[in-house]
Amino acid sequence: MRHFPAFLDLAGRTALLVGAGETIERKAEPLRRAGAVLRQAPRFAPALLDGVAIAIGADAPEEDLRALSAEAQRRGIPVNIVDRAELCSFVMPAIVDRDPITVAISTGGAAPTLARMVRQRIEAVLPPRLGALAALAGRFQARIRRALPDVAARRRFLDAALTGRPADLALAGRDTEAEAAFAQALDAAEATPLGTVFLVGAGPGAADLLTLRALRLLGEADVIVHDRLVSDAVLDMARRDAERIFVGKARANHCVPQEEINALLVRLARQGRRVVRLKGGDPFVFGRGGEEAAALAEAGIPHEVVPGVTAALACAAEAGIPLTHRDAARTLTLVTGHTREGRLDLDFAALARPAQTLAVYMGLSTLPALAQGLAAEGLDPSTPAAIVESGGSEGSRCLRGTLGSVAAEGGAWSSGRPALVLVGEVVRLAVPADATTRERERA
Ligand SMILES: C[S@@+](CC[C@H](N)C(=O)[O-])C[C@H]1O[C@@H](n2cnc3c(N)ncnc32)[C@H](O)[C@@H]1O
Numbered sequence: 001m002r003h004f005p006a007f008l009d010l011a012g013r014t015a016l017l018v019g020a021g022e023t024i025e026r027k028a029e030p031l032r033r034a035g036a037v038l039r040q041a042p043r044f045a046p047a048l049l050d051g052v053a054i055a056i057g058a059d060a061p062e063e064d065l066r067a068l069s070a071e072a073q074r075r076g077i078p079v080n081i082v083d084r085a086e087l088c089s090f091v092m093p094a095i096v097d098r099d100p101i102t103v104a105i106s107t108g109g110a111a112p113t114l115a116r117m118v119r120q121r122i123e124a125v126l127p128p129r130l131g132a133l134a135a136l137a138g139r140f141q142a143r144i145r146r147a148l149p150d151v152a153a154r155r156r157f158l159d160a161a162l163t164g165r166p167a168d169l170a171l172a173g174r175d176t177e178a179e180a181a182f183a184q185a186l187d188a189a190e191a192t193p194l195g196t197v198f199l200v201g202a203g204p205g206a207a208d209l210l211t212l213r214a215l216r217l218l219g220e221a222d223v224i225v226h227d228r229l230v231s232d233a234v235l236d237m238a239r240r241d242a243e244r245i246f247v248g249k250a251r252a253n254h255c256v257p258q259e260e261i262n263a264l265l266v267r268l269a270r271q272g273r274r275v276v277r278l279k280g281g282d283p284f285v286f287g288r289g290g291e292e293a294a295a296l297a298e299a300g301i302p303h304e305v306v307p308g309v310t311a312a313l314a315c316a317a318e319a320g321i322p323l324t325h326r327d328a329a330r331t332l333t334l335v336t337g338h339t340r341e342g343r344l345d346l347d348f349a350a351l352a353r354p355a356q357t358l359a360v361y362m363g364l365s366t367l368p369a370l371a372q373g374l375a376a377e378g379l380d381p382s383t384p385a386a387i388v389e390s391g392g393s394e395g396s397r398c399l400r401g402t403l404g405s406v407a408a409e410g411g412a413w414s415s416g417r418p419a420l421v422l423v424g425e426v427v428r429l430a431v432p433a434d435a436t437t438r439e440r441e442r443a
Contacts, residue, residue, distance in 0.1 A: 011035035021059030058082035098131035152222035201308015205393020229280025262295035312359035314392025328425035331356035337363025352377035357424035371407035384427035
């Protein structure tokens with residue numbers, strides 16, 4: 001950035017305009033609107049710069065313009081000589097004026113025409129009465145601070161008020177009604193400072209596998225409560241100043257007990273904060289999202305669930321394995337390999353039925369026992385199977401074979417990253433994505 005943008009307070013201060021003609025008159029106009037006291041002269045003399053806050057020259061003899069530029073810069077007074085970048089210490093931006101909102105556009109002097117085109121576009125998208133809306137919020141500023149001392153609650157209130165009914169009324173020119181609606185919204189916010197908890201699916205890892213809704217909520221969150229499975233790429237999408245609380249769990253190493261996580265979510269919401277509870281994959285697939293939603297409902301906390309791409313979908317896509325297929329699988333079963341009291345508590349007879357695909361979560365360490373249980377119910381160990389590690393995120397890998405072979409080799413093959421086991425005839429029908437396409441896409 002060649003020029004640093006700043007907005008000068010010129011109210012009651014002197015602005016010098018040297019020159020006589022249409023150009024200098026055009027420059028005088030915004031200075032007048034900013035409340036500057038104009039000192040205008042057709043020719044330059046050094047004494048004209050006494051007590052001046054800003055100086056502009058145009059439509060004057062060359063030697064006057066050069067002298068004005070040199071003397072102003074010697075005295076540290078910002079100076080602009082129109083269309084003479086080499087004589088300027090600041091550039092005049094193109095301005096969109098929605099007082100008190102001002103948009104200033106600069107091309108660093110490189111292409112003023114382009115700045116004017118950008119201004120026209122901005123003029124077209126900003127409502128003409130946007131300034132009235134800003135002024136309305138300004139009039140309530142002190143009251144908002146008193147009513148909502150918490151910064152996050154304040155921001156949330158303003159987000160709603162500046163896009164909701166008070167805004168509609170102000171933009172429509174119905175100022176009295178807008179004032180009343182704003183006051184009413186503020187009263188309501190003061191009376192009910194309850195925050196909201198969003199149980200958000202973070203997907204399998206890649207940031208571009210987040211849903212648009214998840215992305216928006218991440219950008220609006222005051223606090224993010226996240227798991228071990230949530231990738232840094234996804235966390236990077238969150239608002240920079242959002243608080244982050246890690247409550248990750250590793251298998252057999254529950255960092256924060258579920259009851260404490262539930263209590264934490266309730267506590268944060270009662271502080272009036274906007275909470276995103278970010279969970280790997282989908283919150284309602286082996287994510288204990290149901291327990292958290294129930295705890296929030298019981299505590300009367302407003303909440304919403306935002307689905308995410310679950311590991312089975314991401315891994316299948318990664319490995320090119322269709323989860324269902326008219327010729328091979330009419331049922332898809334999501335199953336956990338996690339043990340209960342040291343045992344795989346599964347209905348093996350149901351899982352061994354033909355024409356279905358099994359997607360086994362948390363199943364790598366118990367895969368030999370799972371394979372054994374399925375074989376005991378008649379599933380052929382030569383049934384095609386695959387293990388997909390880190391599906392839908394950086395460095396994904398896949399081990400293909402049969403149920404027997406992946407059960408035998410999986411432990412040694414694993415790098416310790418999250419892995420999903422897919423079992424069924426569909427694995428044979430895999431059409432892996434073209435590697436070069438994928439690399440090109442990811443580059
Ligand atoms: C507690 S479960 C959470 C599942 C998550 N809620 C979902 O919908 O994907 C954790 C298990 O999901 C599987 N998993 C999660 N992310 C994965 C990924 N990117 N690749 C492969 N498996 C994954 C692994 O089996 C891991 O042990």
